[in-house]
Amino acid sequence: MLSELVPGSYARSNPRIEPPGAVVVVTGGARGIGAEIARQFAEAEATVWIGDVDADVAADTAGVIDGARSAVLDVTDAVSWREFVSKVLDECGRIDILVNNAGVMPVGAFLEESEATADLILDVNVRGMLNGMRAVLPSMLGEGRGHIVNIASMAGMLPLPGMVSYNASKFAAYGASLAARREYDGTGVTVSAILPAAVRTELASGADLGGVLPTVDPQDVARAVVRTVRTRAARTSVPGWVLPGWSIADLFVPESVERVARTLAGHGQALALDAAERSAYLARIARQASDHAAGGHSGGTVVDGAVVDSAGTSEVRAR
Template sequence: MADPRGLVVAITGGARGIGAATAATLAEAGATVAIGDIDGEAAAATAAELPGAIGLPLDVTDAESHQRFLDAVAQRLGAVDVLVANAGVMWVGRFEDEPVTATRRMFAVNVEGVINGMRLATPAMRKRGRGQIVVVASVASRLAPRGEASYAATKHAVLGYCTAVRQELHRSGVDVSVLMPTVVETDLAAGTSSGIVKRLPPRHVADAVLSLVRRPRPELYLPKHVGVSIRFLDLVPARLRGFCQRLLVVDQTSSDPGTREDYQRRSLE
């Protein structure tokens, strides 16, 4: 079990929502936090509220930007012990209505952003013989809600990538953890439905990240009982599984596009 006190933790997409809550939670636990975000000013403002934290501009889709971020963190705070890959975007609606630009943006941020971070952060961790990557994914890594076809595809890709990398890092001292929450109360979820599951406050996700830092595990569902439901669905025959998913998993094709207009314009165009 790792003590977060004294660890250097870099968080992508950390200026708002889950990232900001995670930064606050880890800072309270004694970690030294670096916040990276496409909105550099917002990252700096969030960091200013936390002891010893720094906020820097970061475009996770740009490998050079990601390298500059990691280098700056190492120079100012010390070697990165934990990278929390949190940055993500989501377009919601019928798959045939999804703009090509939105599809490309989701894959760039949600998949390439994670790959860039893991590829650039792990060599130094492996050399030191210790470190951790915590990827904030989604329960959509295992389920595929109607109205989130491309988003679910990106999260499935992230889970597969992390599973393979974890095997490559076996016995290296570097852990890879994937956190899969249900719908969280953030701008990303604006205008969507959480179905029969209550929306999670960002602080609950942040607490789960902290628990993974303290006790690394390959995968963690939030709430935990969701993992039980998914394992049950894995055992159900394919045709019945589709029926169960339609019954249990919310249909996002009926989400309110007006409520999401501002978020999608800022994040996906």
């Protein structure tokens, strides 16, 4: 029992998974963070499966990554998950690592956000992650080993203006990750949450990143994901100092002081996007949001993508 108190004992108590030869699933892997995660796992000699609703782009991405394959996946659809997982299991026999990366990040005034936009946020960021865990857990538990990495966000701990629904979704993703980690403790299956700050991706066009949150590159997030295979850490922020820094500030800094600091840091960037810089991108993605609202779910796994609803609310993912 005392040995469990030694740092690193949790990782050592679970079956090792070495990246070389591992079968890795990355959702939303066609672009941005997901594509970089897939590339880094492939460079570590893993067999990588990219699941994305944009099948053509996913196939193009897989085509330039050695050891990568792709298949269509709508994370909001349980049937799509079953078909995707069955394909991976039929060809590879197992899934060692799942990276729930697919996500959308709407920003803008809460009262101007349509129900369709709120539905998309919750369907992709919360239900999509839960669907993914539910789809792979039976086979992982059967093998007695497996690792799930959920890409949450520092927005799962740090609330920001213009991100009410997104904050809600990422608080949920973070909480679900920790709860699943506890529920499956002792089974050989581990769950880790990654909490990036603002990420420089295509989706960030027109956004003034930084301020309250530092900015990082997709490569930084991918490295943190790969590292959890060794550490099995419960939570990892990117950069690493942000999580402990915010935890200390939230615990000890009075709200009056925090309000002044937030104002000085410019914490309202999510309410001040440059729509002109994003117009072409938003127009392309708006169709996917409309299809999702109509029940087609074709916008369900837009990653590093943007959505515009009828009120003009824009969506930008900066994690």
